[in-house]
Amino acid sequence: MRPEVLAGLGDDAAWLKTAASTLITCDLLIEDVHFLRELHPPRLLGRKALSVNLSDLAAMAGIPQYALLAAAFPRDLTLEYADELMTGFLEVALEHKVELIGGDTTASDKLCLCVTVLGTPAADKPVLRSGAKPGDEVWVSGSLGDAALGFELLKKSRAGQLDISDFHHSSLLVRHFDPSPRVEAGSRLAHLAHAMIDLSDGLLSDLGRILEESGKSQTLRAVIELERVPLSPDFREYYGGKPLSSEEALSLMLTGGEDYELLFTAPASAAPPLKKISADLGLAFTQVGKIEAGKVREITLLDRTGRLVPPPRPWFEHFPNPKGIPSE
Amino acid sequence: MRPEVLAGLGDDAAWLKTAASTLITCDLLIEDVHFLRELHPPRLLGRKALSVNLSDLAAMAGIPQYALLAAAFPRDLTLEYADELMTGFLEVALEHKVELIGGDTTASDKLCLCVTVLGTPAADKPVLRSGAKPGDEVWVSGSLGDAALGFELLKKSRAGQLDISDFHHSSLLVRHFDPSPRVEAGSRLAHLAHAMIDLSDGLLSDLGRILEESGKSQTLRAVIELERVPLSPDFREYYGGKPLSSEEALSLMLTGGEDYELLFTAPASAAPPLKKISADLGLAFTQVGKIEAGKVREITLLDRTGRLVPPPRPWFEHFPNPKGIPSE
Numbered sequence: 001m002r003p004e005v006l007a008g009l010g011d012d013a014a015w016l017k018t019a020a021s022t023l024i025t026c027d028l029l030i031e032d033v034h035f036l037r038e039l040h041p042p043r044l045l046g047r048k049a050l051s052v053n054l055s056d057l058a059a060m061a062g063i064p065q066y067a068l069l070a071a072a073f074p075r076d077l078t079l080e081y082a083d084e085l086m087t088g089f090l091e092v093a094l095e096h097k098v099e100l101i102g103g104d105t106t107a108s109d110k111l112c113l114c115v116t117v118l119g120t121p122a123a124d125k126p127v128l129r130s131g132a133k134p135g136d137e138v139w140v141s142g143s144l145g146d147a148a149l150g151f152e153l154l155k156k157s158r159a160g161q162l163d164i165s166d167f168h169h170s171s172l173l174v175r176h177f178d179p180s181p182r183v184e185a186g187s188r189l190a191h192l193a194h195a196m197i198d199l200s201d202g203l204l205s206d207l208g209r210i211l212e213e214s215g216k217s218q219t220l221r222a223v224i225e226l227e228r229v230p231l232s233p234d235f236r237e238y239y240g241g242k243p244l245s246s247e248e249a250l251s252l253m254l255t256g257g258e259d260y261e262l263l264f265t266a267p268a269s270a271a272p273p274l275k276k277i278s279a280d281l282g283l284a285f286t287q288v289g290k291i292e293a294g295k296v297r298e299i300t301l302l303d304r305t306g307r308l309v310p311p312p313r314p315w316f317e318h319f320p321n322p323k324g325i326p327s328e
Numbered sequence: 329m330r331p332e333v334l335a336g337l338g339d340d341a342a343w344l345k346t347a348a349s350t351l352i353t354c355d356l357l358i359e360d361v362h363f364l365r366e367l368h369p370p371r372l373l374g375r376k377a378l379s380v381n382l383s384d385l386a387a388m389a390g391i392p393q394y395a396l397l398a399a400a401f402p403r404d405l406t407l408e409y410a411d412e413l414m415t416g417f418l419e420v421a422l423e424h425k426v427e428l429i430g431g432d433t434t435a436s437d438k439l440c441l442c443v444t445v446l447g448t449p450a451a452d453k454p455v456l457r458s459g460a461k462p463g464d465e466v467w468v469s470g471s472l473g474d475a476a477l478g479f480e481l482l483k484k485s486r487a488g489q490l491d492i493s494d495f496h497h498s499s500l501l502v503r504h505f506d507p508s509p510r511v512e513a514g515s516r517l518a519h520l521a522h523a524m525i526d527l528s529d530g531l532l533s534d535l536g537r538i539l540e541e542s543g544k545s546q547t548l549r550a551v552i553e554l555e556r557v558p559l560s561p562d563f564r565e566y567y568g569g570k571p572l573s574s575e576e577a578l579s580l581m582l583t584g585g586e587d588y589e590l591l592f593t594a595p596a597s598a599a600p601p602l603k604k605i606s607a608d609l610g611l612a613f614t615q616v617g618k619i620e621a622g623k624v625r626e627i628t629l630l631d632r633t634g635r636l637v638p639p640p641r642p643w644f645e646h647f648p649n650p651k652g653i654p655s656e
Binding site: 006007010011012013014015016017018019020021022023024025026027028030032033034056057059060062066068070071072101102103104106107108109110112114116117118119121125126128129130196197198213 | 334335338339340341342343344345346347348349350351352353354355356358360361362384385387388390394396398399400429430431432434435436437438440442444445446447449453454456457458524525526541
């Protein structure tokens with residue numbers, strides 16, 4: 001137990017000694033919307049429930065410290081399932097020195113997890129979405145589209161079109177089941193990034209948010225060079241080595257969501273220290289485009305010859321509901 | 329917007345200037361477990377979602393400051409319903425000077441609300457569950473059992489056994505639909521109460537928690553005089569003026585839950601200042617029993633002649649699920 005936790009589990013509220021500045025975020029994970037219970041191993045679901053919230057803290061250049069877990073468990077859930085789920089949650093908590101200080105449990109029809117995470121900025125202030133400037137370079141960590149493709153494969157498996165136990169690209173499934181929050185990378189960017197967000201909804205959507213929040217006094221646009229968007233070997237191979245020729249691949253890598261990579265902007269002068277951090281962490285940082293002053297807020301996609309590419313049709317990131325209406 | 333909110337809605341996490349010590353709590357409200365959507369007016373549901381969390385802060389003698397709302401909305405929910413719900417939530421936020429600083433929205437089958445509330449102790453430290461001492465008097469605010477009886481009446485109405493539009497004891501329904509968190513009372517008890525909890529699960533269950541948390545070094549028991557338990561005029565009248573002769577009434581007032589009143593222990597010397605606070609706030613404080621050192625942790629119920637009364641069978645506080653298994 002962290003010495004700052006003066007009262008944790010077992011009272012009406014947790015009581016903490018707090019730093020001068022606190023970051024706080026919460027996210028819901030709902031069965032049949034964000035995950036399929038029969039396909040998502042419970043330990044990995046528990047891991048993911050915390051990881052996606054740590055990713056939000058990472059995107060603020062924050063250091064996570066505490067978590068609250070509110071869980072609604074269906075009555076048919078076994079104790080073993082709940083144990084596995086908690087094991088996964090606590091594994092990730094331990095990996096990131098996060099202490100579980102509170103929560104709530106109740107019954108429900110569908111499994112529902114609501115996680116709140118508190119932390120503190122790694123530097124004297126966090127990196128917001130609103131700091132991007134004209135001339136900034138646009139960077140992403142890791143590779144994009146893997147989690148979304150993994151999710152597509154799961155849906156194919158569920159529909160009987162693919163046997164995932166035979167599937168050799170398991171890295172794609174892992175990216176969906178058990179994303180890695182880029183906590184250390186985020187905190188190391190505290191003094192380098194002008195603006196940052198985690199890629200939960202896809203590059204186009206999340207970059208749009210940076211342009212919106214950063215463009216209040218001056219309209220900003222972004223230019224993305226598609227050839228630069230980092231793709232994993234398995235992603236490339238799934239699309240026969242030519243992902244940019246596939247409309248599905250383009251959609252997944254640009255609008256797929258759930259990458260939980262960092263998207264950030266930084267001045268050109270930041271490139272050398274970024275290379276250093278990337279090497280230290282063994283995590284790719286790739287410059288994919290830049291920010292410009294513009295007349296309208298827009299994201300321009302260019303192919304390698306410099307020609308405009310129309311934005312792909314958005315990919316629906318969540319499972320369709322029983323009524324067939326796409327989930328938000 | 330409070331000046332301490334450095335970044336609120338619209339970033340990956342909220343960023344706050346924090347006091348030296350922080351209280352934090354979260355609660356889930358799930359359709360068909362905690363409320364019936366067709367019977368609970370959406371504005372009152374929004375109010376209740378925040379109020380039940382403020383009640384947890386009140387029970388720590390805390391002053392609430394910030395809230396996060398994570399909501400999963402069924403796809404058949406109208407925009408008008410969601411607006412009403414938010415209106416109610418923000419009404420209570422305004423009443424208690426609480427600022428909404430973050431949250432999440434997603435789709436789901438059942439309406440699900442997860443609220444996180446942050447605050448700070450009214451004094452240099454909060455009142456925990458663990459401070460009760462032998463010789464303390466046991467006090468409750470307000471009246472007990474009303475919300476549980478209101479909920480019973482709603483279930484009767486749903487089963488066609490009662491027309492609640494005709495029902496003249498609407499105060500009982502209001503106690504279920506729109507509980508009042510005892511925030512000001514809680515903070516005024518910061519220097520008087522030894523131990524405190526909010527009555528969410530019923531007097532016996534919540535007093536048991538105080539005995540458990542306070543009894544780690546010395547086993548504690550409690551004696552409750554049933555005649556002293558404060559009941560509202562409508563509750564008494566519903567049971568023909570003789571609630572203590574009704575097993576249902578006994579069960580509702582002692583195990584009913586959702587009163588959201590404060591249950592606290594205090595030394596006998598606190599009685600005069602407690603009377604003063606009660607008069608200031610127009611909120612009854614009633615001494616219902618006392619804490620003693622004991623050989624086993626137990627709660628003894630006495631009638632007015634001093635005879636032992638057996639504890640009533642617990643009343644199931646939530647709606648039975650479709651499979652007929654009681655909810656937790």
